[in-house]
Amino acid sequence: MKKYELVRSLKILGVDENASFCDVQTAYRKLVLKYHPDVNRRLDAPRRFREIVEAYGLVLEMMGSQATAVGARLIDSVLKDRMIRAMDAEELEKRFRYSSSPDVRASAMIALVLHGGEGSRRILFKALRDSDERVRVAALQTAGTLCGMKDVLRIFASLLLERKLVVWKRAFKEISRILQRRVVDFNSEVMTVSASRSQG
């Protein structure tokens, strides 16, 4: 029942199952601009609008709005930084690789992921293996907010495969927290595997 509702909500918002927190927000805003009774004079506009609001609420709940809000805050702070905004991908990558300060590395990583493209996943994986814990946690939080569910699962699975979980206890906790909230209704096989592992 719940899963059906979630799938329906995603359909109303016009996003796929792998949509990220930011994607959902953008989709919601576009729909609101189109269907709010103020701007749409069709008779069924109020009903459509209510549906959209309800769907949005449900999807946010499923994504674990607490976990994603932390990530969103982090991303916001990077977006606000004018210096970082002015840099191009190459420069950011340089910063991410060679800077000695973990804060600089973390913000460069987030900016790179925001730039998008194929490289973003690679950057995230790299950040997850960073020597400093702050960067690792930032990477996890970014993943929780910006990446779709499938990407998060993929990251988690790869962490499991590397069997370095003991070293990254904090990181592991963080990601399983994000996952447990999200995957309640997605009976993905990876999840069942990872859940049983995490208990052991």
Place this chain on the structure above:
Amino acid sequence: MVHRPIWTAGPYGPMVVLPAGAIYPLFRLWGYIMEPIIGIDFGTTYSAVAMFQGGTFHTIPNEYGDRVIPSVVYIAETGDIYVGRPAKNVAVLHVDSVVQSVKRELGSSLLYHINGQSYTPERIASFIFGTLRSIAEKQYGTPVKKAVVTVPAYFDDCRRKATRKAAQMAGLEVLRLINEPTAAALAYGFSTEREGKVLVYDLGGGTFDVSILEIREGVFEVIATNGDASLGGDDFDRKIVEVLVEQFREENRIDLKEDRFALQKVYEEAEKAKRLLSEQRMIEIEIPFIAADKRGPLHLTSRMTRLFFEELICSFLDKTIRLVKATLKDAGLKPEDIDRLLLVGGSTRIPLVRKMLAETLGLEPEGSISPEEVVAMGAAVQAGVLSGQTANCVLVDVTPLGLGVENQGGLMHAMIPRNTPIPARASVIFTTVQDYQKAVLIHIIQGERRNVKDNLSLGSFRLEGIREAPKGEPRIEVILEIDTNGIVDVSAEDLDTRCRYSVTLDNTFRLSEDEVSSMVLDAQVSALDDMHLNCYSNSLVEEERL
């Protein structure tokens, strides 16, 4: 079937014949564009009117050049009605026939008796709306029939309806009631095109509101709203008056409170003193010939420092800061998440307000628009949206108070929780508790508390003519709706027979002003209380079932 223009060869070459069905919407569109819609900020102490024209908005000055007019009405013995500055000027002379702060009484059953006639608060308010309308008409040169009117976010259903009724009495069709803090954010966001999370702190003459909005990609989304429908600059004036009157009594043994004319004069001076204290550190208050005794006329002279004034109003401001923190909590945000602080209302010119907010949020307020006019401008922006003149922004507001029905245990069954985006709708299914019961009394309540008695009653209605059946069998669906104006609508339907019940709410029992204002603070304090009560009442219902 699509209405497609048909090309024909006319006597003077090809021409287009439009089907009748296509012409009608064109006329309507024309009407939307040409018909002026004004934005009205109807305040407790001051009101303003604004309009949207040519992609921008501005407030309309009256014939004296004032952009805000005092919300004061004077009804002369001749039957003439004066609104605004002329009325305020004669307030001392005609204490009995001048009405001030009528907004506080909207929706109550109070009557004003002036020159042998009685006026409802709505009637008095309609005079102010009429004046604002005529100011706009002079500017446009055409009749104005439609308006967007602002109300405090924390106004409940009754007061919203009363405001709408007052505007209707003045011959204005209210296209939309919008909340004052949201309107302010709309004006701000529209004119500066900045994005982010905005906290609006609206401390006006009689009401306080705080809202947190997120502005992104043209969507103005209200995240949380809180407020107090009876806290404002009027309270600060009263505090100063109390001090002055007390001082005068100690000096001269005369109680100014018994002399209504003198008291009115003191009120006016207190308001002036309050304004001056925002700029100066110390002022002298002088009111000559305020009273007389055997020795001759007496004058009131006093000194007041800003520090002393701040001490007087500190308790009020503490309350507002508490509400700001509660709103942040509702929104699930931390003070550092707020990007901008927007101050609305004349009372926010007080330096202490700015200081306290800077301490709480660590932000300096935005100072681009005048705090008195920004609300009217926001209403004008909304008018622009509704008339189709601008389509790139939309406002998603929330309901500040929860809405629900009373259940069997005397508890509130919340159906629409607060901070739900409006328009909202919820339904609940009722049944009978006795065999062959013929009617059900349904009690609609608005508020935050679990216990019905602590909340505001919107009224109750009887569902008559339920089909005869054993208890628990009939299923009656009651649907509660909040429209985009924040006004509540109720309907009911029998799910088995599909027969609809007509529902009219009667507002017979209303709480007094103070009770309403303290409702939410109470709700926060006594959440623990409610938990106990909840258990208790649930057990009662259980017992009944057994």
